[in-house]
Amino acid sequence: MIPGVLRETVARDGERVVYVERERLLEAMTWLKQTPGQDYDYLVDVTAVEFRDRERPLEVVYFLRSLTRKADLRVKVELDAAGELAVDSVWGLWHGADWLEREVFDMFGITFRGHPDLRRILMWETYAEGFPLRKDFPLRGRFSRAEQVRQALNANPEAHYSLDELSIADAWGDLPDDMRERLKRGERGVVPE
Amino acid sequence: MKRVIESKEVAGQSPNYLLAKFQDLVDWAVNSSRANSLWPMPFGTACCAIEFMATAASRYDFARFGMERQAFSPRQADVLICAGRLPFKLAPVIRRIFDQMPQPKWVISMGACASTGGIFDNYAMVQGIDTIVPVDVYVPGCPPRPEGLLYGVLLLHKKIKGESLFDAERRRDEHPLDERGLRLSPAEIDEVSEPFGNSVHQFRSS
Numbered sequence: 001m002i003p004g005v006l007r008e009t010v011a012r013d014g015e016r017v018v019y020v021e022r023e024r025l026l027e028a029m030t031w032l033k034q035t036p037g038q039d040y041d042y043l044v045d046v047t048a049v050e051f052r053d054r055e056r057p058l059e060v061v062y063f064l065r066s067l068t069r070k071a072d073l074r075v076k077v078e079l080d081a082a083g084e085l086a087v088d089s090v091w092g093l094w095h096g097a098d099w100l101e102r103e104v105f106d107m108f109g110i111t112f113r114g115h116p117d118l119r120r121i122l123m124w125e126t127y128a129e130g131f132p133l134r135k136d137f138p139l140r141g142r143f144s145r146a147e148q149v150r151q152a153l154n155a156n157p158e159a160h161y162s163l164d165e166l167s168i169a170d171a172w173g174d175l176p177d178d179m180r181e182r183l184k185r186g187e188r189g190v191v192p193e
Numbered sequence: 194m195k196r197v198i199e200s201k202e203v204a205g206q207s208p209n210y211l212l213a214k215f216q217d218l219v220d221w222a223v224n225s226s227r228a229n230s231l232w233p234m235p236f237g238t239a240c241c242a243i244e245f246m247a248t249a250a251s252r253y254d255f256a257r258f259g260m261e262r263q264a265f266s267p268r269q270a271d272v273l274i275c276a277g278r279l280p281f282k283l284a285p286v287i288r289r290i291f292d293q294m295p296q297p298k299w300v301i302s303m304g305a306c307a308s309t310g311g312i313f314d315n316y317a318m319v320q321g322i323d324t325i326v327p328v329d330v331y332v333p334g335c336p337p338r339p340e341g342l343l344y345g346v347l348l349l350h351k352k353i354k355g356e357s358l359f360d361a362e363r364r365r366d367e368h369p370l371d372e373r374g375l376r377l378s379p380a381e382i383d384e385v386s387e388p389f390g391n392s393v394h395q396f397r398s399s
Contacts, residue, residue, distance in 0.1 A: 123317075124282050132316050141316030145386035146379030148316075149324050152284035154374045 003027045017074040025077050026088040032064060032073070033093050040064040040073060043094035046101055048108045050081070050135050060087055060110060079110065089115040107133040124155060216359045227271070227297060228353040229259040231346070234270030234294065236287055239277030241304035241336040248339040258346055267293040272349065273326070276336075278306035279319040288370070291326045297365045299353070301345055302328045305335045310386070320386035324377055327368065 004024025009017045020028045032040045044063035051058075057078040064073045079085050089112035090097045101112045102121040109131035112118055119125055123132070128151075129142040141148060172180070233255075237245055248255050249263065264270035267290045279287060291300070302322050305311035308331045310320035319325060329352060332345035357363040370376055377385075 129316065137316070139315050140388075144379070144383055145320060145324075146375070146382040148281055149284065149319065149382050150373060150375055150379070152281040152319070153288060153325065153370065153376075155282075155285045157285040157289050 003031050011074065015072055015074055017076060019076050019078065022077050022079065022087055025075075026090065026093075028075065029062070029090050029093055032075070039066045039068050040071075042067050043090065043096050043100070044072075046090075046097055046104055048104045048110055048133075050108065050133070052135065054081070054135070057081060058085065058108065058110070060104065062090070085109055086111045086113055088113050089118075091115055107131055109134065126151070126155065216357075220357050220359070223358060224354045224356055228350040231258075231260050231271045231299075231349070231353075232262050232264040232269060233260050233301075234264050234267050234273045234290065235276060236273060236290065237276040238279060238283065239304075239306065239336075241276035241307065244336040244339060245274060245276040245303065245342065248342045253339040253343060255343060255346060258343065258350070260346065267291075268295065270294050271297070272299045272301060274301045274303055274342075275307045275322050275326075276303040278304075278311060278313055279322050279325070280317050281319055282317075284319050284325050287322065288325050292369075296367055297356075299329045299349055300326050301330045301332060301342075301349060303332045303342060303345070304337055305333060308333065311335065314388050324382045324385060326376070 002018060002020065004021040004027055006019040006021060008019070011017050018028075032038050042065040044065050045061075046063075047061050049059045049061060057080050060077045060079065062075040062077075064075060065071070066073075077087050079087065085108070087110065089101055091101065091112070091114065098115070098117065099121055101115055102118060104110050105112060105115075105118055106120040106122050120127060130137055132141075143151070235242065235245055235249075247253060249260075260272075267273075271294075273287075273291055273294060275287065291298070300322075302308045306313060306318070307322050308328075310318050312335075314320070322328060330345045330349045332341050334341050337345075355363065356365060368376070373379075375382070
């Protein structure tokens, strides 16, 4: 039995969908990944849904797959739009969730607690108009076209991050030797030893 | 050269016949050289870039029109061809590339999206690259066929051959961004970005 499960449905394509309590998401995911017989070792995708019916809560959807059992599972967490839009990050279980959760944050404004590097990924980081895939976001953005062009043209196209800012700096000790050599010779500045 | 320009511009006075002929000869030589050896800088962002590649490849082969060498560095390029939609995230990039190109330089806006934003009348897309860089030729189509792009190139040839080194009105000048960092005034940008076609029923919420 999955911890924190609220209810279970079958999607139209025949896949199993499980709704999980928000506060027990991490527990459920850990159980799904580590329990023998479940073995959902691969996180296919993380995404979110906001429905046109404003009464319905937002859903964060996790697509899991067990490569050994060849089984799929969808895990959903419901978030009340009026409340705090936050769930626990599953980055600790699947590192592949890093950019997926960043995309959900970028498009929906849902924060992932415990994510190592939660910042925008598709829109530029100084983007100030909000979260584009939310239903209250106007199609053409909140600013006038002139203001959008002005902000875009004043952006620095060559802005980049130092290794300190990137989380790769924390993983420095774990990197393979050849990659460390390559990064040392790169243009990104001094690398912490 | 300043004196030469004045000699053409003095009102009511006929310019020196020999001097005018000489200027025309220089213009002809310069413009023919420029028009017949345009080096394109491809800025391909979408499906138009596929048609652009077809135009460059053997069947259509724009090398026949002097575009022998594609310059993948802006510093050796004459004409910037924006093939495809341009998101706001790429706006400073194309402006930087345009600024890096040496004068004289021209811009072809290839396809509906580069010219107007096309079907992407949304928060992420520049509504026509003429809000970012000055455009010489707009090639319509979604995407334009190679013949369309070639026709645009021939129109650009025609335009180049009408330029003059001596006439201030027909000379190409560099127009840097203004102090706000814009190429057009905000009112003009808003005007050219107005929705059209089937998107008129969508309103900007305030």
